[in-house]
Amino acid sequence: DDVLTARELYRFYRAGEEETLALRGVSLRVGRGETVAVVGPSGAGKSTLLACLAGLDEPSGGEVRVDGVRISHRPETERARLRARHVGVLLQTRNLLPHLSVRDNIRMAQHAVRGRPAMTAEALLEQVGIERRGRALPRQLSGGELARAGLAVALANSPAVLLADEPTGELDGDTEQLVLRMLRDRAADGSAVLIVTHSAEAVRIADRVVALDDGRAREKGGRETGHAFR
Numbered sequence: 001d002d003v004l005t006a007r008e009l010y011r012f013y014r015a016g017e018e019e020t021l022a023l024r025g026v027s028l029r030v031g032r033g034e035t036v037a038v039v040g041p042s043g044a045g046k047s048t049l050l051a052c053l054a055g056l057d058e059p060s061g062g063e064v065r066v067d068g069v070r071i072s073h074r075p076e077t078e079r080a081r082l083r084a085r086h087v088g089v090l091l092q093t094r095n096l097l098p099h100l101s102v103r104d105n106i107r108m109a110q111h112a113v114r115g116r117p118a119m120t121a122e123a124l125l126e127q128v129g130i131e132r133r134g135r136a137l138p139r140q141l142s143g144g145e146l147a148r149a150g151l152a153v154a155l156a157n158s159p160a161v162l163l164a165d166e167p168t169g170e171l172d173g174d175t176e177q178l179v180l181r182m183l184r185d186r187a188a189d190g191s192a193v194l195i196v197t198h199s200a201e202a203v204r205i206a207d208r209v210v211a212l213d214d215g216r217a218r219e220k221g222g223r224e225t226g227h228a229f230r
């Protein structure tokens, strides 16, 4: 019962003379209600993997499915539509539009999906503990508030798949605990949660840990995940 599957992902970059194979046949699965942490050194391919899983980037080869739907190898507009509906993305740069208030950022995310959202912007703001900051612009927020606002936007459409890149980096203890609790709650509600992280705290809440190194994934204490489908 997998909600997120990546099958034999390759990502080839060419920048001038420089050629990089950032992903070399990465396969992974995250089931309903499961939390997976992806760890690995800088340059291992973590950001590239997350971008491919979110449909923000296209793998050169392989396939990504979210909530049973293929999101890879589609035009960008279709990937954006599928992402809005099925995937919440929490990025290091925070997933907020700078010229919109926090509340309008949430509404914008919800507007991208047809139908009535499960939670109102107000309820989301309250859930992440910034109910009084809805009118503020992202640049007017503290680091902790910004993280909470990013979380509210990522959760705006109750996504089946939640992807987070270093969600607890440089946060105060309270905010870190809140972010981890919200990620756990999401998994408890049946979502597939994948966290790219260096934090031991974040690794601790994961059901499984996948180590990425030089574009290859290996289940911690297990076999190379690329062979899982053979």
Ligand code: ADP
Residues within 6 Å of the ligand: 013, 014, 015, 020, 021, 022, 040, 041, 042, 043, 044, 045, 046, 047, 048, 049
């Ligand atoms: P990590 O997030 O684990 O630090 P990245 O996914 O950012 O790793 O990068 C993996 C490899 O791909 C690195 O060698 C990096 O230099 C290269 N890379 C990442 N993005 C690009 C890009 N847009 N163009 C060229 N090379 C890239």
Ligand code: ADP
Residues within 6 Å of the ligand: 015, 042, 043, 046, 047, 048
């Ligand atoms: P992190 O290590 O925190 O994941 P990186 O510095 O590896 O961050 O990458 C930050 C951004 O820069 C990513 O979007 C990545 O795709 C891009 N990037 C990384 N390496 C390169 C590169 N060699 N050429 C172009 N873009 C790159």
